[in-house]
Amino acid sequence: xxxxxxxxxxxxxxxxxxxxxxxxxxxxxxxxxxxxxxxxxxxxxxxxxxxxxxxxxxxxxxxxxxxxxxxxxxxxxxxxxxxxxxxxxxxxxxxxxxxxxxxxxxxxxxxxxxxxxxxxxxxxxxxxxxxxxxxxxxxxxxxxxxxxxxxxxxxxxxxxxxxxxxxxxxxxxxxxxxxxxxxxxxxxxxxxxxxxxxxxxxxxxxxxxxxxxxxxxxxxxxxxxxxxxxxxxxxxxxxxxxxxxxxxxxxxxxxxxxxxxxxxxxxxxxxxxxxxxxxxxxxxxxxxxxxxxxxxxxxxxxxxxxxxxxxxxxxxxxxxxxxxxxxxxxxxxxxxxxxxxxxxxxxxxxxxxxxxxxxxxxxxxxxxxxxxxxxxxxxxxxxxxxxxxxxxxxxxxxxxxxxxxxxxxxxxxxxxxxxxxxxxxxxxxxxxxxxxxxxxxxxxxxxxxxxxxxxxxxxxxxxxxxx
Numbered sequence: 309x310x311x312x313x314x315x316x317x318x319x320x321x322x323x324x325x326x327x328x329x330x331x332x333x334x335x336x337x338x339x340x341x342x343x344x345x346x347x348x349x350x351x352x353x354x355x356x357x358x359x360x361x362x363x364x365x366x367x368x369x370x371x372x373x374x375x376x377x378x379x380x381x382x383x384x385x386x387x388x389x390x391x392x393x394x395x396x397x398x399x400x401x402x403x404x405x406x407x408x409x410x411x412x413x414x415x416x417x418x419x420x421x422x423x424x425x426x427x428x429x430x431x432x433x434x435x436x437x438x439x440x441x442x443x444x445x446x447x448x449x450x451x452x453x454x455x456x457x458x459x460x461x462x463x464x465x466x467x468x469x470x471x472x473x474x475x476x477x478x479x480x481x482x483x484x485x486x487x488x489x490x491x492x493x494x495x496x497x498x499x500x501x502x503x504x505x506x507x508x509x510x511x512x513x514x515x516x517x518x519x520x521x522x523x524x525x526x527x528x529x530x531x532x533x534x535x536x537x538x539x540x541x542x543x544x545x546x547x548x549x550x551x552x553x554x555x556x557x558x559x560x561x562x563x564x565x566x567x568x569x570x571x572x573x574x575x576x577x578x579x580x581x582x583x584x585x586x587x588x589x590x591x592x593x594x595x596x597x598x599x600x601x602x603x604x605x606x607x608x609x610x611x612x613x614x615x616x617x618x619x620x621x622x623x624x625x626x627x628x629x630x631x632x633x634x635x636x637x638x639x640x641x642x643x644x645x646x647x648x649x650x651x652x653x654x655x656x657x658x659x660x661x662x663x664x665x666x667x668x669x670x671x672x673x674x675x676x677x678x679x680x681x682x683x684x685x686x687x688x689x690x691x692x693x694x695x696x697x698x699x700x701x702x703x704x705x706x707x708x709x710x711x712x713x714x715x716x717x718x719x720x721x722x723x724x725x726x727x728x729x730x731x732x733x734x735x736x737x738x739x740x741x742x743x744x745x746x747x748x749x750x751x752x753x754x755x756x757x758x759x760x761x762x763x764x765x766x767x768x769x770x771x772x773x774x775x
Contacts, residue, residue: 309339309496311537313506313528317545318602319444320348322386328448329455331543331605332501336457338538339496342503343464343531344448345524346440347383350376351507354415358436361419362428369419376443377412381405384447391454404450408443415439430474434508434518438465441505441524449503458500467491468509468530470517477509477517479530481589484509488534496535504531525586529597533589540590541598542582548599548610549574549581551774552626552762556755561766562775563624564608567616570624570708571597573744577627577706587612608775616710619773622718623709623765626758630751631678632664632702634734635686638672639694648693649673655689664704665737665746674735676704676748702734703751706744707761713742721764722747729753729760 312332319325332340346354353372360369384404415436422432445461452459467487470477495502506524509517519526525542532540549571552560566574568591575582581599590597590612597612637652652673656663659682663675672694677683683698690696712718719738722745726733735748749757766774 309341309535309537310335310539310541311341311343311528311532311535312541312543313343313525314345314543314602315524315545316345316348316350318543319344319346319448322383322390324602325383325387325448325451326390326455327602327605328543329452329457331602332452333455333457334605336501340501341492341496341531341535341537342448342459342501343506343524343528344441344445344503345506346444347379350440350444351437354436354440355433357415357419358422358428358433361423362426364423364426366420366423369423370416373412373416373419377409380408380412380443380447384408384450387447387451388454391451404447407446411439411443411446431472431515434474434477435516437518438505438508438516441507445503445505452501452503459503460495460500462491462495462502462504464505464508464527464531465510465514465516467534468527469512470509470519472511472515472517474517476520477511479509479519479589480512481530481533483512484530485534488531492531492535525582526588529586529589529595532595533593536593537595539596539598541600542586543600543602544581545601545603546581546599547601547604547607549612549625551624551766551769552758553628556758557626557762559766560762561769562607563610564773564775565611565613565617566624566773567710567743568597568612568614569743570616570710571612573706573708574625574627577629577704577708577744577746617773619710619770620768621709621766621770621773622711622715623707624773625708626761626765627706627708628754628758629664629678629704629706630754632676632704632748632751633678633680633683634674634676634697634699634702634748635683635690636672636674636697636699637690637694638697640671651693652690655686655693658689659686661686665735665748667735667737676702676735699734701751702748703754704746704748705754705757705761706746707765708744711742712745713738718745722761725760725764726757729756731757731760 449461469483506527600609
């Protein structure tokens with residue numbers, strides 16, 4: 309049994325969904341469970357509808373709902389025509405049209421309710437955001453059936469159980485496993501293909517939740533772990549994880565195989581292919597994760613396995629993250645004083661803001677953060693502890709690879725590359741993790757830094773690991 313997750317660009321229109329049907333049809337023998345995202349850009353539109361309704365801009369919200377309704381109905385009709393089902397067929401368009409219209413009527417009523425209250429609660433926001441996946445999977449299921457695939461639509465909210473932290477809900481794995489085994493497994497065992505929604509779940513009381521933006525991949529991993537899948541496939545619009553962003557480094561290579569730990573670092577530090585939390589349930593259950601390209605299904609993609617594959621290149625990729633801000637706190641009171649770091653991190657805890665990179669000296673501490681929403685309040689509180697300096701427009705560059713901490717010459721190679729390209733390093737962190745070496749540089753120097761680092765560490769790539 310495999311779990312196949314298809315992202316927004318993979319289901320963005322009739323041609324894309326028809327391609328997905330071909331891919332799933334070729335995997336029937338492996339007993340697939342399909343997990344799908346909303347069509348591309350739909351979730352953003354839904355959140356725009358929620359904001360417009362909250363501001364009582366009912367005409368704007370209504371127009372956006374009508375546009376989404378038209379888009380989904382057009383895609384549904386186009387899919388059935390592509391499958392050779394006539395538009396007048398009783399099974400085809402009328403049934404799908406009725407179900408789609410019913411969901412949009414529900415969305416419109418919810419929008420009106422939010423507008424009347426004049427307040428968008430996290431609970432209401434999740435309810436509105438859920439419609440993208442509910443609509444896409446309804447249409448995908450109909451398209452599969454029209455193509456002869458014995459598909460069955462299942463509502464993820466009936467088995468993916470979470471807490472009530474709306475917008476970023478955490479799964480209850482035990483409850484999810486119990487329900488998934490009773491709801492999803494019987495469908496698979498009967499030879500049918502379950503089609504479920506990514507991104508959404510529900511509380512034990514049945515209230516709709518979302519597990520955060522980009523959480524469709526995470527959903528697939530949760531579901532894969534819950535049903536005991538043999539593998540999890542993430543189908544996206546790229547061939548796999550790369551040694552660097554090909555937009556910056558045209559000669560970047562596809563990574564054939566990488567460890568869970570390395571892939572997790574890459575996803576956190578800027579790789580857009582995976583959501584940072586995606587692999588946690590898979591890691592715990594040791595389920596391999598494959599990344600494939602929907603538009604190039606013949607490509608072998610990237611395999612993410614429990615352990616690192618032996619390679620003569622210990623560095624696997626160069627990742628980066630823009631939009632970083634450095635906060636430096638200096639105080640002579642820090643010298644040989646306990647409780648100083650606790651006070652500083654207490655400030656970030658109070659303001660619910662996480663930091664990425666931390667370096668310290670005897671009298672100062674430097675930290676980076678990418679969420680500056682509460683920076684003014686953080687600065688005010690930190691100023692009571694010491695002198696605060698804030699530097700904006702920075703970027704984190706991360707060299708990721710197996711066992712870097714214990715590999716001689718890695719740090720020398722990084723500094724040589726950055727020195728040759730005349731890139732100034734503001735902060736550096738090595739040793740906190742065995743698999744990454746992190747530098748903070750000026751954002752405008754990312755192109756030079758990443759290109760130079762890639763040239764140093766991938767001059768002779770191992771063909772067993774890199775395509």
